[in-house]
Amino acid sequence: MAVHAHPDDESSKGAATTARYAAEGVEVLIVTCTGGERGDVLNPSFEAPEGHEFESVEGRLAVRRLEMAAAAEALGVRQHWLGFVDSGLPEGDPRPPLPEGCFALVPLEEAAAPLVELVREFRPHVMTTYDPSGGYPHPDHIKCHEVSVEAYRAAGDADRYVVEGGAEAWAPAKLYYNHGFxxxxxxxxxxxxxxxxxxxxxxxxxxxxxxxxxxxREVTTRIEVAPYFARRDAALTAHASQIDPDGFFFAVPRDIEADVWPTEEFELADSRVPTDLPETDLFAGLREESA
Incomplete structure (x- = not known):
């Protein structure tokens, strides 16, 4: 289970890793906390799909759901919306207040509750999310870290987040932070x-x-993913309103990238199973148990 703040984050952070595990037969679920409805258009050549408008909040949500579905298909993964409202990235000095009702302002237990229930339903062995800084100081990325850690810690405790008729408690075995910069x-x-x-x-x-x-941050785990760069790139370009196909993400020839940096990196934040560092597999310490 990979937990992300907005649609497109799953394609720019650990995407080749999720594509690799999905191709190997691992069930992979991408969780998207918000609809990305306050995200800017970052592709100068973007045009809304035929039959869609992009000026209203509803239009933006609809288009970004289409983009997310295409990205998930490119990666070969499942995807689930938590349904919270994008907080935007306030700018200025001083910064303006966050919008009322946005994800970053939702109390922690209220924001974590649907993720706890989803963890119990999906029963992941491994979760990935952002480090405490959010990777960069976007309020939704920081909130994503907070709710992910809360869900990781609480989902296995049957006395917390009690829902009548809900799934049984489930404790994931490992929690990782995506390694960003x-x-x-x-x-x-x-x-x-x-x-x-x-x-x-x-x-x-x-x-x-x-x-x-x-x-x-510390790198504990390097995953070989060069064969899955094409799937990652297809997922990125699926987010046509967010990703410029002539932009930064595509400035490095893929043969050079595969030669000098064929891995994606993670930081093991917590493990409930013994594992030796450094690792080359997010499931290190788990595959042996199930063998």
Whole structure:
């Protein structure tokens, strides 16, 4: 179970990993906390699908549901909406207040309750989500971390989040944080592109103070996923309102990426089973038990 804040997050964070496990026969469920209805259009060539408008909240929700369905199909996974309202990314100094009723303002137990029930129904052995920073300081990403950790901790306790007729308690065995920013990865790709005589999209940025000041979290687990980059890319482009096919995500030739950085990285946040670090499998410590 991979828990994400908005539609498109599942395609930019750990997507090749979910595609790999799905292809190997693992049941994979993507959980999307909000509808992404306050997300900006980030693709300058985007046009709403025929028969749809994109100006109203309802129109945006409908289009992003279509995009999410196409992305899930590309990855070969199931997907579930929790149904909360996108908080947007307030900007300004001082920042304006968050919109009333948005996901980030929902009390923790109320926000976590549907995820707890979903964990009990789906019964995942492994959950993935964001680290406490959210990966970047979007209020929905931080809230996603909070509700995911709460659900991971509470779903196995039959005395918490009691629902009449609900599923039985279930405790996932492992919790991972997606590994977001990696200066080592950017530098490796940058040097490989320059070595191939190509212009690097990262340029001087990787040596900048801003890059050096972004904290890097521990990597405990590296998953080999190069054969699934195409599925990840198909999922990304499925989010046509969000992802520019000529933009940043596609600036690095895939053969170079596969050569110098063929993995996706995770941080093991908690494990209820013994496992040796570093790992090359999110199910390390679990496959042996079921063998």
């Amino acid at each position: 990696s200066l080592d990865r950017l530098r490796a790709v940058h040097e490989a592109m320059e070595g191939a005589g190509l212009e690097s999209p990262f340029g001087d940025w990787i040596e900048s103070r801003a890059a050096r000041e972004i904290p890097e």
